[in-house]
Amino acid sequence: MLTNTSITTQKKFRGALSSLADNMKKNYELYLLSLPMFIYIVVFHYGPMYGVQIAFKDFTPVKGISGSPWVGFEHFIRFFKSYHFWTLLKNTLGISVYSLAVGFPCPIILALMLNEVRHKYFKKTIQMVTYAPHFISVVVLVGIMTTFLSPNTGVINHFIKKLGMEPIAFLEKPEWFKTLYVLSGVWQRVGWNSIIYMAALSSIDVQLHEAAIVDGSNKLQRIYYIDIPGIIPTAVILLILNMGNIMSVGFEKVFLMQNPLNLRSSEVISTYVYKVGLMGGEFSFSAAVGLFNSVVNFALLVIVNRIAGRVGDTRLW
C-alpha cells in the first residue's frame, strides 16, 4: 500500500515536471517575455527584502550586507525605547486614521451625488474638474498650499484679515498640520477615487430602481436601500487595501509639508527613516524602523482581510 501510493505520487510529480518541461519547450517565448519583469521584481523588490537583514546587523558599507556582524533585535529595542517612538507612532497612526475617516467616505458620497445628476454636461463638468487635481504633482499641491496659506501674502489670510481677524500661520502650527494634510488629500483624490464607485453604481440593475419607484420610494430611500448595498463590496475591498497602508503615510507630502515649527505633529515613521538613515547614515537602525513599519502594515492587511472574509463574503484572497 505504502509503496504503491509513494510510487503514484512520484509518478504524478514526474508527470507534472515533464508537462512543465513540455510547456516550457512549447511556450519558451512566453517565459522569455516574462524575463524583464521577473528580473526587475526579483532585483528591485525581493532584493531589498533580502537586504532588510541589515536591520538585525551592524551594517557598515565597507563590510557589506553579508559581512556585517549580527546583533539580533538591538536596533528594534533601541527604537521602541527611544524618546521618538511614541510621537512617531502617534503621528503616523493619527494622520492615517484621520485620512481614512475623512477620505474614505468622501468619494462614496460624491459618487452617490453624481449618480443622481441627470444633466449630462453638468455631470461631465464636475467629473472633469474633480479629477484634475489627481494629475497635479505633490510638490505643486504643497506649493499651492504654502502660497495660499502664507501669513503675509496668501489669499486665505488676506480674507481672514478682511474679516478683521488675526492672520494664522497655518503651516507653522502643529495643531493645523493633520487637518491640512487630510483636507488637501481629499481635494486631490476625491474625484479620482469616486470613479470606481461610479463604475459600481452604473452596474446596478435599473429594474431595481424602477420597481422601487413604482412602490413609491423616494430618492433617499433608493440610495439607502439600492445604491449603498450595491457598492458595499467595492467599498470593502478598498477599505481592506487602505487598512494595509495605514502605517505608511505617504512620505512625499508629509516631507514637503514639514518645517521645523510643525515637526512636533508632522514627523512620521517614513520621514524619520529618511532623516536618520539617508541623512544621518544610520542604515541598520533606520532599516529596522522601516521593517517594523512594513511588518505592522502587512499584519494589519492580513487581519482586516480575515475579518472581512468572515463578516461578509468580500475579501482580497
Add this chain to the structure above:
Amino acid sequence: MPGTTRTSIRQSTFDRIFDVINYGLLCIVLIIFIYPLLFVLSASISDPNAIWNGQVWLLPKDISFAGYNMIFGNENIWIGYKNTIIYAIVGTIINLFVTITAAYPLSRKDFYARNFLMRAYTFTMFFSGGMIPTYLLVKQLGMLDTIWAMIIPNAASVWNVIITRTYFQNNIPDELREAAAIDGCSNIKFLIRIVAPLSAPIIAVMTLFYGVGHWNAFFNGLIYLSDRNKFPLQLFLREILILSQMEQNMLEHVDPHEVSERMRIAETVKYGVIIVSSLPVLIVYPFVQRHFVKGIMIGSLKG
C-alpha cells in the same frame, strides 16, 4: 431618459427638494475645485504689488508678466524641464516594454508559470524591504546620480501589469491565438503583429499613467540624485515653491530699497512656476481624461 421619467411618473416634492440640495452642494464642490486653479492662473499674470496687497481675488489685476520673465530667465527651470522630458520619454518606453511583455504571458491560460508569477508580483504590492535597503541596492548597482536611478527602480508597476493583463484576457480571444498558431505564427510575432495593434486603447492608457508618473516624480530624484544638472523639474520646483530659495538668491547683492520689490516678484514667480510646470499635463488632460477613466474601469474588474 430624463424626459421619459418626468412624463411617466411625476417627481414627488421630496425628490425635488433632494435634487435642489444635491445640485446646490455639487455647485459648491465645483467652486472649491475650480477656485484654487483659477486663482493661481490669475495671480501668475497679475501685478506683483496687487498680490502682495491682497487685491487679487479671482480675476487678474493690472496684468503683468514680470513673474514669467523671471521664470524664463531662470536656468534651473530649463535644466529641470529638459531632464524631466528625457526621464519621462526614456522611462515611459521602458515601462511600456516591461509591462506589455510581462502582461501578455500572464493573460495566457496555457502558460504554466502564470499563477506563480502573479503571486510573486502581487506580494510586492503588500510588502517591501523599505527605503534604506532599496537605496543601498541602487547605490551598489552604481546607479546613484545617473539617469538610471530615475528609471530602473520603477521599471514597471505591478498594478499596471495586472490592468494590462486583464485587458488582454478580455479582448484577445483564445481562438485568435489558435488560428495564428496553426498558420505557424510564433508567440512573439503574435504579440507584435496582432496583440499590440488590437490593444491601442490600453497602451494609450499605460503611456498616460506612466508619463504623468514620471512628470510628477519627486522621490527618486530626492534620494538618488545630488548633481544639480540631473535634477528633474519637481526638485527645482520644491526649491522655488516650498523652500523659497529663489527669493533668497534674488535678494543677494541687491541694494536695500530694491529688496521689497524683488520679494514681491518672487511671490508672483511661485504662481507662474505652478502654471509652467503643470502646463503640459493640464493641456493634455481634457483630451485624454476619458482614457484615464477607462484605465481605472479595466483595473476595477476583478480578473
